[in-house]
Amino acid sequence: MADEPTLPTLPPPLPVGDRKKRRRNLDSPPTQSSASSDPAFFSSDDDPALDNYHHNGRRKKRYVGTWFNQQPASSDSAMGEESLPSYPPPRRNRPPQPQKREFRRQLDSGVWMGTEGSLTDTDDSFDLEPAAAKFPVASPRTKVLVSAPPTFSPQELAAQRIARTCVERGTEQVDLSSLSLETVSPEVVKLISEISPIPTVTRDVAFEQRDPEIQLYLSQNLFRSFPTAILNLEHLTLLSLRANNLDQIPPAIGKLTNLEALNLGQNFIRVFPGEMLNLLHRGSKLRNLGFQPNRFWQPDTTIATADTIATTTARSDEYDNLTYPNRPTTKLESSWSGMTTKIHSRSAVQFMDGTHQTLSRFALPDIPGARGAPIELESLTSLAVPKEFAPKIRQSTTPTNKAFNPKGARSLFELALRAGITSPQVEEVRAWALHAEDAPRHFSPVVERAVKIHREGGVRCAVCGRDTLIPMAQWVEFRRIGRTTITVDADGKEVEKFTELGGAGEELPVPFLMVGCSWSCIPAKLEKEVDVKGTT
Structure with missing residues (x-):
């Protein structure tokens, strides 16, 4: 029995005279008794000891702050000013938190975007800028600049009309001869590339779709330079540039490996590019080549x-x-x-x-x-x-x-030149090389030559x-x-x-x-x- 544990002694009770009596506000209506078994509404979840009930005569006392540093939001409560608890000052001065935007849906895009002055409880690590209107609304006095549609010459319109007719009819022979053309635009080349031959349907013969065999006639025009846009025609089998004013052929002509006939006669060509030998080798598809007359360089046989x-x-x-x-x-x-x-x-x-x-x-x-x-x-x-x-x-x-x-390493000058002519600022580079006083003397001719080589498809x-x-x-x-x-x-x-x-x-x-x-x-x-x- 001696080893049996005993209860600890209770603390002494507080004297009756030291307790503060709560005074009732006589102006408030009498308290209505309720037989409900629901718990009372406390003023704070962190301190349930405050019996600040919510009924007609009183309002719930609100607290703000963290659980370890709460402060009353206002003094308009059932308790007097003297009963407001005092709290120590905050431990640290926190910087003011930026206001957040409330995400609202934009009707024209379906995206939730923030609005100015609204608050939200999202993460404050980023902030969204106000979304601009998708289609700006111009005032009646504002002049809206509309880009004019591109204008084409009568010769260009005639070439587009002929190419469009060939696309509609499935004709593989595109005759653009004697139209006084000075160049072939990408619009015409795009139309020609869309030509699809109409297959011949025969009874008891299986249907088979074949690649087009485009034949392009550009003779008797006004070409002073080779129309490089036609080099993108993969299925070009015949090309005639007879009777023009061509003085040279770009090296990229070697890419037209499907050519079966090529006519370059009656021009002013001085020399063919070495890449043209890709069309003149054993096993190639080229069957006919016309190259006379021209102003070719001749060997000195003296x-x-x-x-x-x-x-x-x-x-x-x-x-x-x-x-x-x-x-x-x-x-x-x-x-x-x-x-x-x-x-x-x-x-x-x-x-x-x-x-x-x-x-x-x-x-x-x-x-x-x-x-x-x-x-x-x-x-x-x-x-x-x-x-x-x-x-x-x-x-x-x-x-x-x-x-x-x-396979030796390229020079730094060639690498810099290659980066300059392939950048969007190639015209600025050419202008600086031509007019800059501090530019080297050899720089301008090299840049002009490099730009020309790049635009003609490169040299190998x-x-x-x-x-x-x-x-x-x-x-x-x-x-x-x-x-x-x-x-x-x-x-x-x-x-x-x-x-x-x-x-x-x-x-x-x-x-x-x-x-x-x-x-x-x-x-x-x-x-x-x-x-x-x-x-x-």
């Missing part, structure tokens, strides 16, 4: 020797295999006939630096003559190079031993195929254009026959401008032969 002009098939194939080892070849499974070229002669190589300044003795002419400027030729067994580049040349007869480094190195804006080397190859027929005999061996257009010796060779992205991408140097029979 100092030519038998070794300078290589006309035999053996030397031509050897030169192509050594100079262009990365050029794709097509394997034929059956007989084939198409347009190809054979090397006739080659000019010297013009070496340039990063600012397009010529470093070699030889340079291509800028202004051709009436018939075409004569180009100095160089033997395929020799290669004139600048003195500072001479130690880097290696004579070889196999592609594996050739000094070939086409003839040896390695890499695109470039600043060619480091260029030369001209004179080639004979003819038709090659390949047949397969009974033993599976290919028999090739090359027939020059117009007959042997009647047609002059056609120049092709080849460019190299570096000093390593240059023509191959062939070894001299003891016997050069068959050369002329």
